[in-house]
Amino acid sequence: MCGxxxxxxxxxxxxxxxxxxxxLEYRGYDSTGIALLQKGETIIxxxxxxxxxxxxxxxxxxxxxxxxxxxTRWATHGEPNDMNAHPHASQNKxxxxxxxxxxxxxxxxxxxxxxxxxxxxxxTDTEVLANLIEYIYEKGNVSAEIAVRLALTKVxxxxxxxxxxxxxxxxxxxxxxxxxxxxxxxxxxxYIASDATPIVEHTKSVIYLNNDNIAVIKRGELxxxxxxxxxxxxxxxxxxxxxxxxxxxxxxxxxxxEIFEQPRSITDTFRGxxxxxxxxxxxxxxxxxxxxxxxxxxxxxxxxxxxxxxGLVGEYLIEEFARIPxxxxxxxxxxxxxxxxxxxxxxxAISQSGETADTLAAINLAKEAxxxxxxxxxxxxxxxxxxxxxxxxxHAGPEIGVASTKAFxxxxxxxxxxALILGKNKGTxxxxxxxxxxKELTDIPKKIEEILKSSKxxxxxxxxxxNAGNFIYLGRGYLFPVALEGALKLKEISYIHAEGYPxxxxxxxxxxxxxEKMPVVVLATKDKSYDKIVTxxxxxxxxxxxxxxxVSQGDEIIKNMADHVFEVPNTHEALAPLLTVIPLQLLxxxxxxxRGCNVDQPRNLAKSVTVE
Ligand code: G6P
Numbered sequence: 199m200c201g202x203x204x205x206x207x208x209x210x211x212x213x214x215x216x217x218x219x220x221x222l223e224y225r226g227y228d229s230t231g232i233a234l235l236q237k238g239e240t241i242i243x244x245x246x247x248x249x250x251x252x253x254x255x256x257x258x259x260x261x262x263x264x265x266x267x268x269x270t271r272w273a274t275h276g277e278p279n280d281m282n283a284h285p286h287a288s289q290n291k292x293x294x295x296x297x298x299x300x301x302x303x304x305x306x307x308x309x310x311x312x313x314x315x316x317x318x319x320x321x322t323d324t325e326v327l328a329n330l331i332e333y334i335y336e337k338g339n340v341s342a343e344i345a346v347r348l349a350l351t352k353v354x355x356x357x358x359x360x361x362x363x364x365x366x367x368x369x370x371x372x373x374x375x376x377x378x379x380x381x382x383x384x385x386x387x388x389y390i391a392s393d394a395t396p397i398v399e400h401t402k403s404v405i406y407l408n409n410d411n412i413a414v415i416k417r418g419e420l421x422x423x424x425x426x427x428x429x430x431x432x433x434x435x436x437x438x439x440x441x442x443x444x445x446x447x448x449x450x451x452x453x454x455x456e457i458f459e460q461p462r463s464i465t466d467t468f469r470g471x472x473x474x475x476x477x478x479x480x481x482x483x484x485x486x487x488x489x490x491x492x493x494x495x496x497x498x499x500x501x502x503x504x505x506x507x508x509g510l511v512g513e514y515l516i517e518e519f520a521r522i523p524x525x526x527x528x529x530x531x532x533x534x535x536x537x538x539x540x541x542x543x544x545x546x547a548i549s550q551s552g553e554t555a556d557t558l559a560a561i562n563l564a565k566e567a568x569x570x571x572x573x574x575x576x577x578x579x580x581x582x583x584x585x586x587x588x589x590x591x592x593h594a595g596p597e598i599g600v601a602s603t604k605a606f607x608x609x610x611x612x613x614x615x616x617a618l619i620l621g622k623n624k625g626t627x628x629x630x631x632x633x634x635x636x637k638e639l640t641d642i643p644k645k646i647e648e649i650l651k652s653s654k655x656x657x658x659x660x661x662x663x664x665n666a667g668n669f670i671y672l673g674r675g676y677l678f679p680v681a682l683e684g685a686l687k688l689k690e691i692s693y694i695h696a697e698g699y700p701x702x703x704x705x706x707x708x709x710x711x712x713x714e715k716m717p718v719v720v721l722a723t724k725d726k727s728y729d730k731i732v733t734x735x736x737x738x739x740x741x742x743x744x745x746x747x748x749v750s751q752g753d754e755i756i757k758n759m760a761d762h763v764f765e766v767p768n769t770h771e772a773l774a775p776l777l778t779v780i781p782l783q784l785l786x787x788x789x790x791x792x793r794g795c796n797v798d799q800p801r802n803l804a805k806s807v808t809v810e
Contacts, residue, residue: 199225199226199227199272199298199804199805199806199807199808199809200225200227200269200270200271200272200284200297200298200299200377200392200808201219201222201223201225201227201269201270201298201391201392201393201396202222202267202268202269202296202298202358202360202379202390202391202392203215203218203219203221203222203267203268203269203389203390203391203392203396204266204267204268204296204360204370204372204389204390204391204415205218205264205265205266205267205387205388205389205390206264206265206368206369206370206387206388206415206416206417207264207384207385207386207387207388207417208264208386208387208417209264209387210261210262210263210264211234211263211264211265211266212232212234212261212262212263212266214266214389214400215232215234215266215267215268216232216249216252216253216268217396217399218268218389218391218396218397219232219249219268219269219270219396220249220250221395221396221444222270222391222392222393222395222396223248223249223270223799224395224452224598224599224600224798224799224805225270225272225392225393225804225805225806226272226600226799226800226802226803226804226805227270227271227272227804228246228247228271228272228273228278229244229245229246229247229270229271229273229278229279229280229282229283230244230245230247230248230249230251230252230268230269230270230271230283231243231244231245231252231268231269231271231283231284231285231296232244232252232266232267232268232269232285233266233267233268233285233287233294233296233362234261234262234263234265234266235263235264235265235266235362235364235367236260236262236263238364238367239364240287240291240294240362240364241259241260242285242287242294243255243256243259244269244280244283244284244285245280245283246278246279246280246283249270265362265367265368265370267285267294267296267360267362267370268296269283269284269285269296269297271283271284272804274300274323274809275300275304275321275322275323275324276320276321276322277321281319281320281321282320282321282322284296284297284322284324285362286320286322286324286325286328287328288325288328288329288331288332289316289317289329289332290332290336291364292332292335292336292363292364292365293328293331293332293335293342293361293362293363293364294328294361294362294364295324295327295328295331295359295360295361295362296324296359296360297323297324297327297357297358297359298357298358298359298377298392298808299355299356299357299358299375299376299377299808299809300323300355300356300357300809301323301324301326301327301353301354301355301357302354302355303352303353303354303355304323304326304327304355307326307327307330307352307353308326311326311329311330311333314333316329316333323355327349327353327357327359330349330352330353331345331346331349331361332345334348334349335363341366342361342363342365342366342369342371343371343412343414346359346361346371346373346412347373347412347423347425347427350373350375350412350425351425353375355375355376356375356376356377356555356808356809357373357374357375357376357377358372358373358374358375358376358377358378358379358392358407359372359373359374360372360379360390361373368416368417369414369415369416370388370390370415371412371413371414371415372390372407372412372413372415373407373411373412373413373425374407374408374409374410374411375409375410376409376555376558376581376808377392377553377808378392378393378406378407378553378580378581378808379391379392379406379407379413380392380393380394380397380404380405380406380407380579381404381405381407381413381415381420381432382394382397382400382401382403382404383401383403383404383405383420383434384400384401386417386418387417387418388415388416388417388420389401390413390415393577393806394437394439394579395439395444395596395598397437398437398439398440398441398444399441402436402437402439403434403435403436403437404434404435404436404437404579405420405422405432405433405434405435406433406435406579406584407422408584410424410425411423411424411425411430412424412425420432435579438578439596443595443596444596444598450791451599451787451791451797451798452598452599452798453599453601453603453691453783453787453797453798454787454797455599456597456598456599456603456604457603457604457650457653457780457783457784457787458650458653459594459595459604460603460604460607460643460646460650460780461643461644461646461647461650462643463593463594463595463604463607463608464604464607464608464611464642464643464646464776465643466593466594466595466608467592467593467594467608467611467612468611468615468639468640469593471615472615472636472639472640476633476636476637476640477633477636479615479618479619479636480619481590481612481615481616481619482590483588483589483590483591484572484588484589484590484616484619486588487544487570487572487587487588488619488623490544490570491544491620492620492623492624493542494522494542494543494544495522495523495540495542495543496522496523496524496525496540496542496543496544497516497522497523497524497525497543497544497545497546498524498525498526498527498532498539498543498544498545498546498564498569499512499513499524499525499526499527499545499546499547499548500526500527500528500529500532500545500546500547500548500557500560500561500564501526501528501529501547501548501549501554501557502528502529502530502549502554502556502557502807503554503602503686503807504550504601504602504605504606504683504686505548505549505550505554505557505602505605505606505609506526506528506548507606507679507680507682507683507686508548508606508609508610508613508679509526509546509548509609509613510526510678510679510682511610511613511676511679511680511775512524512526512546512548512609512610512613512616512617513525513526514675514676514679514772515613515614515616515617515676515772516613516616516617516620518617518772519617519618519620519621519626519627519772520617520620520621520624520626520627521621521624521626522620527560528556529547529554529556529557529558529559529560530556530560530810532560532563533556533559533560533563537563539563539564539567539568539569540567540569541567541568541569542569543564543567543569543570544569544570544572545560545561545564545569545570545571545572546571546572546573546574547560547561547571547572547573547574547575547582547586548573548574548575548609548613549573549574549575549576549580549582550575550576550577550592550594550597550602550605550609551575551576551577551580551805551806551807552573552575552576552577552580552581552582552583553577553580553581553582553806553807553808554582554806554807554808555807555808555809555810556807556810557582558581558582558585559810561573561582561585561586562585565585565587570587570588571585571586571587572586572587572588572589572590573585573586573588573589573590574589574590574592574609574612574613575589575591575592576591576592576593576594576597576605576608576609577596578591590612590616592605592608592609592611592612593608594607594608597805598798598805599797599798600690600691600798600799600800600803600804600805601687601690601691601786601797601800603687603783606683606779607646607776607779610775610776611639611642611776614635614639614772614773614776615639617772618632618635618636618639634770635770635772635773638769638770638773639773641769642769642773642776642777645766645767645769645777646776646777646780648767649766649767649777649780649781650780652764653784655764656764656781656784656785656787656788657788657792659746659762659785659788660785660788660789660791660792661792663717663744663746663789664789664792664793666694666715666716666717667694667695667715668694668695668696668697668711668716669685669688669694669695669696669697669716669717669718669719670685670696670697670698670699670704670708670711670712670716670717670718670719670743671684671685671688671696671697671698671699671718671719671720671721671782672698672699672700672701672704672718672719672720672721672731672734673698673700673701673720673721673731673778674700674701674702674721674725674727674730674731674734675725675726675727675771676725676771676772676774676775677721677723677725677774677775677778678698678700678701679775680721680774680775680778680779680782681698681699681700681701681719681721682698683698683779683782684696684698684719684721684779684782684785684786685697685698686698687782687783687786688782688785688786688789690786690800690803691786691787691790691795691797691800692786692789692790692793692795693793693795693800693801694789694793701720701727701730701731701734702730702734704734704737704738705737709737709741712738712741712742712743713741713742713743714742714743714744715744716743716744717743717744717746718738718743718744718745718746719746719747719748719782719785720734720735720738720745720746720747720748720760721747721748721774721778722735722747722748722749722753722756723748723749723750723766723768723771723774723777723778724750724753724768724771725771725774726771732755732756732759735747735756735759735760736759739759744761745759745760745761745762746760746761746762746763746764746785747759747760747762747763747764748763748764748766748778748781748782749763749764749765749766750765750766750767750768751765751766751767751768752765753765764781766778766780766781
C-alpha cells in the first residue's frame with residue numbers, strides 16, 4: 199500500500215527520493231508525488247501513474263533541495279488522479295504532508311474546517327489533516343511541532359505521516375499511529391520511510407517509530423516524543439537486510455527470483471533451529487511459551503490472504519501431530535463477528551509483512567480477551583512481532599513480488615516445525631516419526647531444486663491455457679489449502695478467474711462449470727486420499743474437462759488419464775504442500791508473463807494491506 203520516503207541532510211534530496219519511491223513500488227500504488235523545499239518554498243510534483251512517469255514529466259524542472267518527501271498512493275479516499283495524489287499542501291501553503299493510513303473522522307473535521315473558511319481541492323482525508331495542522335498553527339500561533347501534535351489528538355484512525363513546514367524549513371516532522379515508519383540515521387542526515395527498503399542502501403542504523411510517537415527530524419538531530427509530549431529515548435537498531443536481497447539479480451521479475459529462492463529461504467527458515475544430527479528442533483522464540491502451548495485446549499490461527507492458506511495447512515499439521523483443536527480465521531471476520539475467545543486460547547497470527555491491519559486488529563481483540571498471542575512473521579521489526587507476546591520470524595528474506603511465494607513456504611515450514619515439536623513434547627507423535635519427519639523436512643530444499651530444474655516446461659502449458667477464462671484447482675487433505683493458494687496466485691497476477699476447492703466438494707457445485715474449455719488443476723500426489731483424487735480426475739475427464747495434474751514422481755496411473763502432468767519428488771504427505779505449491783507458482787507466473795501482466799505489481803493489489 200502507500201509508501202513514504204523522506205530525506206533531510208546535506209545531499210540532494212531528489213535522487214534519494216525518486217530512487218526510494220522506486221524501491222517502494224512493490225507495495226502497490228496508483229499515483230505518486232514528491233515535494234522539495236527550495237529557498238523557503240515547497241514545490242510539489244505529483245500525478246497519477248508510475249514513478250518513472252513522474253520522473254519523465256519533471257526531468258527538466260529545478261529539482262534541487264536538501265529536504266524532500268515522496269509518496270506512492272494506493273487510493274482509499276477519492277479515485278487515483280493527479281489531485282488526490284500526495285503530497286498535499288494546506289490551503290495557505292504553510293504545510294505539506296504525505297500520509298499512509300486512513301483518518302476515519304475526516305468528514306467531521308472537514309466540515310468544521312469548511313465552516314472556518316477552508317476550501318478543499320482534493321477528495322482525500324490527508325488534505326483535511328494538512329489544513330487542520332495549518333489551522334491550529336495559525337490560529338494558536340504555535341510551532342509546527344505543537345500544531346502537528348495537537349492536530350493528531352483530534353484525529354481518529356491510522357496514520358504514518360511526514361510533514362514539511364515552510365516556515366521551519368530545516369525540519370521534517372513524522373508521526374505514527376498504526377501505519378509503520380522507520381527512521382534511518384546517516385551522517386548528519388536522516389531518512390524516513392514506510393519500510394526499510396528505501397533506506398538500506400544509505401544506512402543500516404534505524405529507529406522504528408512506535409505508535410503515538412512523533413519525531414522531529416533535523417539534519418543532525420532527532421527528537422522523539424509521545425503524543426502527550428513526553429520525550430523518549432530512541433532505540434537504534436541495526437538492519438540485517440542486504441541490498442542484494444531487494445534487487446532482481448538478473449531475474450525478469452521479483453516473483454520469479456523469489457520462487458527460485460525457495461530452496462535457500464526454506465533452509466534459512468530452519469537454519470539454527472534443527473540440530474546438525476537432525477535429532478532435535480527448537481524454535482527459540484517459543485521456548486518460554488512451550489509449556490502453555492502444550493497444554494492449550496485450542497489454538498486460533500488468524501491471518502489474511504496467502505498467510506491464511508498457510509494457516510490452513512497449519513491446522514491440518516497441528517491437529518494431526520499435536521492433537522490440539524485448531525480454528526483458522528480471517529482477521530477481518532474474526533475482529534467483527536464477536537468471536538468466543540478464552541483466556542487459555544493460544545492465538546497464532548501469521549503475516550508476511552507483519553502490518554496487515556485486519557490481522558493486527560484481531561490480535562488486539564484477542565489480547566484484550568486475555569488470550570496469549572504468538573506471531574509468525576517475515577518482516578523483522580514490523581508491528582505484529584511487536585504486538586504479540588512471543589513469536590518466530592520466518593527469515594525468508596524480503597519478499598518484493600506482491601504475490602506471496604517464498605513467504606508461504608517459510609510460514610508452512612515454521613508451522614510444520616511447531617506441529618512436530620508440539621507433537622513430540624505431548625507424546626502424540628512418536629520419537630521415530632518425529633525424527634523421520636525432521637529428515638524429510640531438511641530434504642525439502644533439494645527436492646524443490648529438482649522441481650525448479652524443469653521450470654521451463656510450465657511455459658508451454660501456460661501458452662496453451664493463457665486465454666482460459668476460468669481455472670479450477672482441486673486438492674484433498676493437506677493439498678486443499680494448496681489448491682486455494684494456487685487459485686489465488688493465478689487470479690492475483692494473471693487476472694484469470696480461478697477457484698480452489700476441496701476435490702470432493704466439486705460435485706456440489708463447480709462440476710457444473712466443467713466442459714472442454716475448463717482447465718482443472720488437480721493436486722494428486724500419493725497420499726491417503728490418492729484413490730479418491732483419481733476418481734475426481736475421472737469425474738472431470740468424463741465431462742471433457744482439461745486435467746493438469748501435479749503428481750508424485752513415477753505416477754503412471756494419472757499420467758494416462760490427465761492431459762498434462764507435472765511430477766514432484768516423493769515426500770511425507772504432511773510436507774507435500776511445500777513441494778506441490780511450486781508448480782502452481784510457476785504456472786501462474788508464466789501465464790501472467792505470456793498475458794503481458796505486471797507480475798510484480800498486479801493491478802489494484804498491495805503488498806502490505808495497512809487499511810481494513
Ligand atoms: C496482501 C498481499 C498478499 C498477502 C496478504 C496478507 O493481500 O498481496 O500476498 O498474503 O496481503 O498479508 P500478510 O503480510 O499479512 O501476510
